[in-house]
Amino acid sequence: MTDPFTILIFVFHGFLGSLIATWLWAKNYKDLYSFEAVRNYVIGMLAGYLYSLLHSHYNFPNSVMSIVAGYFGKDFFEAIFERLKIFNNRRQLEKS
Numbered sequence: 001m002t003d004p005f006t007i008l009i010f011v012f013h014g015f016l017g018s019l020i021a022t023w024l025w026a027k028n029y030k031d032l033y034s035f036e037a038v039r040n041y042v043i044g045m046l047a048g049y050l051y052s053l054l055h056s057h058y059n060f061p062n063s064v065m066s067i068v069a070g071y072f073g074k075d076f077f078e079a080i081f082e083r084l085k086i087f088n089n090r091r092q093l094e095k096s
Helices: 004-025 029-033 035-054 060-083 088-095
Strands: none
Touching: 004 029, 004 035, 004 060, 029 035, 035 060
Protein backbone atom coordinates (compact mmCIF):
# COMPACT_ATOMS: atom_id res chain seq x y z
CA MET A 1 0.00 0.00 0.00
CA THR A 2 1.41 3.35 -0.98
CA ASP A 3 1.01 6.48 1.05
CA PRO A 4 -1.35 9.25 -0.14
CA PHE A 5 1.51 11.69 -0.83
CA THR A 6 3.09 9.29 -3.33
CA ILE A 7 -0.26 8.77 -5.04
CA LEU A 8 -0.71 12.55 -5.31
CA ILE A 9 2.75 12.88 -6.86
CA PHE A 10 1.89 10.28 -9.50
CA VAL A 11 -1.48 11.93 -10.17
CA PHE A 12 0.29 15.28 -10.58
CA HIS A 13 2.82 13.70 -12.95
CA GLY A 14 -0.03 12.25 -15.00
CA PHE A 15 -1.60 15.70 -15.14
CA LEU A 16 1.75 17.17 -16.17
CA GLY A 17 2.04 14.65 -19.01
CA SER A 18 -1.46 15.44 -20.27
CA LEU A 19 -0.74 19.17 -19.98
CA ILE A 20 2.36 18.73 -22.14
CA ALA A 21 0.39 16.73 -24.72
CA THR A 22 -2.40 19.31 -24.83
CA TRP A 23 0.07 22.19 -25.03
CA LEU A 24 1.92 20.60 -27.94
CA TRP A 25 -1.28 20.05 -29.95
CA ALA A 26 -3.02 23.32 -29.07
CA LYS A 27 -3.47 25.77 -31.91
CA ASN A 28 -4.30 28.73 -29.68
CA TYR A 29 -4.66 29.58 -26.00
CA LYS A 30 -8.36 28.66 -25.87
CA ASP A 31 -7.50 25.06 -26.72
CA LEU A 32 -5.80 24.73 -23.31
CA TYR A 33 -9.03 25.19 -21.37
CA SER A 34 -11.61 23.74 -23.72
CA PHE A 35 -13.79 20.79 -22.73
CA GLU A 36 -11.59 18.34 -24.60
CA ALA A 37 -8.48 19.69 -22.88
CA VAL A 38 -10.06 19.32 -19.43
CA ARG A 39 -11.10 15.78 -20.40
CA ASN A 40 -7.48 15.06 -21.35
CA TYR A 41 -6.29 16.43 -18.00
CA VAL A 42 -8.68 14.17 -16.10
CA ILE A 43 -7.66 11.16 -18.18
CA GLY A 44 -3.99 12.00 -17.59
CA MET A 45 -4.58 12.17 -13.84
CA LEU A 46 -6.38 8.83 -14.00
CA ALA A 47 -3.43 7.33 -15.90
CA GLY A 48 -1.06 8.68 -13.24
CA TYR A 49 -3.21 7.15 -10.52
CA LEU A 50 -3.30 3.78 -12.28
CA TYR A 51 0.46 3.91 -12.67
CA SER A 52 0.78 4.62 -8.94
CA LEU A 53 -1.05 1.36 -8.27
CA LEU A 54 1.29 -0.59 -10.56
CA HIS A 55 4.69 0.79 -9.57
CA SER A 56 7.08 -0.83 -7.12
CA HIS A 57 8.37 2.31 -5.40
CA TYR A 58 8.86 5.99 -6.18
CA ASN A 59 12.08 6.78 -8.04
CA PHE A 60 13.15 8.73 -11.11
CA PRO A 61 12.23 6.13 -13.79
CA ASN A 62 8.77 5.60 -12.29
CA SER A 63 8.30 9.35 -12.13
CA VAL A 64 9.16 9.76 -15.82
CA MET A 65 6.96 6.82 -16.78
CA SER A 66 3.98 8.36 -14.97
CA ILE A 67 4.48 11.53 -17.03
CA VAL A 68 4.59 9.37 -20.17
CA ALA A 69 1.43 7.56 -19.01
CA GLY A 70 -0.30 10.93 -18.67
CA TYR A 71 0.96 12.00 -22.09
CA PHE A 72 -0.38 8.89 -23.83
CA GLY A 73 -3.36 8.35 -21.50
CA LYS A 74 -6.01 9.66 -23.86
CA ASP A 75 -4.81 7.55 -26.79
CA PHE A 76 -4.44 4.49 -24.56
CA PHE A 77 -7.98 4.67 -23.17
CA GLU A 78 -9.49 5.46 -26.57
CA ALA A 79 -7.77 2.39 -28.04
CA ILE A 80 -9.12 0.20 -25.24
CA PHE A 81 -12.64 1.57 -25.66
CA GLU A 82 -12.48 1.08 -29.40
CA ARG A 83 -11.35 -2.52 -29.00
CA LEU A 84 -14.13 -3.20 -26.53
CA LYS A 85 -16.61 -1.47 -28.86
CA ILE A 86 -17.46 1.12 -26.22
CA PHE A 87 -18.16 4.59 -27.62
CA ASN A 88 -17.76 3.17 -31.12
CA ASN A 89 -20.89 5.03 -32.25
CA ARG A 90 -19.05 8.35 -31.99
CA ARG A 91 -16.39 7.18 -34.44
CA GLN A 92 -19.07 6.05 -36.88
CA LEU A 93 -20.83 9.39 -36.62
CA GLU A 94 -17.61 11.26 -37.33
CA LYS A 95 -17.00 9.16 -40.48
CA SER A 96 -20.41 9.88 -41.97
